[in-house]
Amino acid sequence: MSDQHWRQQAACAGMDPRAFFSIGHHARAQVNAARRVCATCPVRQQCADFAIGVGEANGVWGGMSQKQLRERRRRFTSRAKTSTRAAA
Template sequence: MARAATALRPIIEAWEWQTVGLCRDRSTAQFFHPDDDLGRISRRLREAAAKRLCLSCPVRAQCATHALTVGEDYGVWGGFTETDRARLREAGWRDALGDDGLVDVAMLERRLGRAAAPVSVNRPRSSQR
């Protein structure tokens, strides 16, 4: 069965935000832990460094929205670790979606019991308030 034309979107638009992410030139090892590194201090240090970078990333909201929407199981996305996303799935996150289709990362940080850091967001002009 053919899909409605309105449901079809150019794939490049869905991934365009990744071209301006602050991690684009970083090693993936900073954001995705090796299999044998579960629960080790080095993992926590790596995750903390990745999350610090995410805090000032202009596409943090897009990144976090993507990871939560598709159910990314691994890695740090939008400043949220695997554990953070599991907690958000349990606590609920869809109410943090704005009219622009992006999550409010400050709201999600508060939901995790963390103080919301200043958020740098690269939103489409039409959705800026």
Template structure:
């Protein structure tokens, strides 16, 4: 479960980036693995999700959100939960975006 204490609150402007997301109408199946999915099936699903993210105009906002709230599941901003965890657990323990703003 996401650390809800880190969520930005109810102010609409915190969430407006989601309106422009490439995944908005695709549903969650592509971005969140089913229970027990492993190996090549999971790798293919993650790769397909990342293709959508790569073309998304709000990819940076999405990734920033996922890192800030420590989203524990799914592909967000082009990174899997494992990839995001590596960034969060970096040397200083703070999220470091893999690109410049």
């Protein structure tokens, strides 16, 4: 599935992207609202994989909060380093 194709299939297609980037006093409510949209998304996994692949550090992607993205990216990076060492 091409990069543009999965984005067109996303539950958030056409929504204001700011809805997925929380700020201020209502950040938790914004994150929860964004995650509810993601929960209905047919391309949630592609979105998460994209965000991790490009090193996205902000916003809700694939239903994951910024903290969850960082944790998953660390695991992904750690696995990649282990795979590289094993291949050498």
